[in-house]
Amino acid sequence: MQLEKIIGHDALKQQLIATVQENRVSHAQLFLGPEGSGALPLAVAYAQYINCENRSASDSCGTCASCLKYEKLIHPDLHFSYPFFAKKSEETASTYMEDWRAAFLANPYMGLSYWRNQLEAENKQANINIAEAHSIIKKLSLKSFEAEYKVLVMWLPEYLDTQGNALLKLIEEPPEKTLFLLVAENQDKILNTIISRTQLVKVNKLPQEDIAEYLINEKRIDPSRANEIAFIADGNMQSAFEQLHEEDNTNFDLLIRWFRFIVTDSGLNIIQICEEEISKLGRENQKLFLVYSINVLRQIVLLNQGMPNLVFLKDAELEFVQKFSEISSLEKLEAAIEMLEKTHYSVERNANPKILFLDLSLQLVLLFKYNTFPQGTQYI
Incomplete structure (x- = not known):
């Protein structure tokens, strides 16, 4: 995903680009923003920019081999971790990778409820279990296949619970050219030991005018309806998408x-x-x-x-x-x-x-x- 395709956050995009151009990319970063703010696609687009083979001063090229694989979430050096609803204790995020790709590509602004609806979650609780923590350690201990950086994007580390302690050493002293990009919605629910080891990237909720402009220009929604949707969404693009599937409000x-x-x-x-x-x-x-x-x-x-x-x-x-x-x-x-x-x-x-x-x-x-x-x- 290219940065230009993400709604709003122009100033933040420039800050992220500057960290790459000035060679000061932190190995562990926490993208913190409310649901539907775009923190998740921002983290993925940032990783794509970092590993782009022909990046410009404003964005990744979108056409090199690395970018093409990032666009489909199939790059061998791009890894994802996220809450899931395990049926067996040995399951990891990889078990649900096809579902994850489909959900993200359909709606990169998704929240946990949207993700739950893509799976047969029944009454199970979302969790990032200890098996997943061990899987992350194993993946990141390997050498890069193609890219300069191995990247782990962890969505909602709030659900890591005490299992996160198994990752502390790796987050603090990762292998060379390894990036942790954590994407969270609630800082209070993240282990303090993890927060202390990351650099904060604050992602604000989207302004009403940015959501309305996107709906008008990209979804061809009537301006009055677009403004009403944007008002109800209150900065949450996931909420705006849900309203698009409803009848007139x-x-x-x-x-x-x-x-x-x-x-x-x-x-x-x-x-x-x-x-x-x-x-x-x-x-x-x-x-x-x-x-x-x-x-x-x-x-x-x-x-x-x-x-x-x-x-x-x-x-x-x-x-x-x-x-x-x-x-x-x-x-x-x-x-x-x-x-x-x-x-x-x-x-x-x-x-x-x-x-x-x-x-x-x-x-x-x-x-x-x-x-x-x-x-x-x-x-x-």
Whole structure:
């Protein structure tokens, strides 16, 4: 994958290129960015640039033997490690390599849920097991076949757990011309002993305008629809791709009616909209609806705090945000956002949607209609 094909991150791309041109490539780097930010394709494109046989000042050539093999993820000196759902203790990432190639080439911005859906994971937990750690040590102890550098791209080292201790010596003192490129989403879940041995490469979430521009120019999406998708995605390209496969988004209309019933404490209407509409959206659409609602509330917060220049909603959505900001306090909005985030977490874990959204609605009624904050919050 060439750097030019990755959405956004122009400044970061230049920094990575400079490390190669100035001969200061660190042997162990941690690409840290939220899901869908592009940290994984950036790491792969960086490795391709490093091993390109005819690289330019701005990118890999894309046509040399090395680049052609990198594009298909079949270069003998490019290795991948990632969480998988082992059926047997002796399985390693290589067991699922064909699935991994297909998943990455179809969607390099994928998250763990997307990866899980490509496999028969059942109820198994994602893990990078000890057998995989030993396999990595064996692979990297061999000499390079073709390229100047052997490269290991490890996706989501958060799932390495204590097995990572087996790799500490190798990460700290790898064989000559060996690179570790770790790609993570949550620094707090990575072993500190690994973090201390890597150089941090911070990958920020994608700006809304970059996602919208990509959807308009590359996917030929109508600008208004592209902006709506980008708004809901909130910097997550994986989320944007998921929305492309859905029918036209009706989140705004649903949100307005839902909130109108909440602030007026219209009990029967609340029950009806939860049971007959929201609960029937399906798990992925429920998650998108909650993310959309959270983002709208954040826009209300910006207006509420006197920062209208940061609000990018238009027309009916902007009118709704303006009206709601006039009747809401910062404390209420923060509490509501926390409730929505907890509900999103529960939806991901297959909680009963009818009970879940009815409970959420009643909590929001208490908050916005009767000024009753949920137990345990620190807002009052």
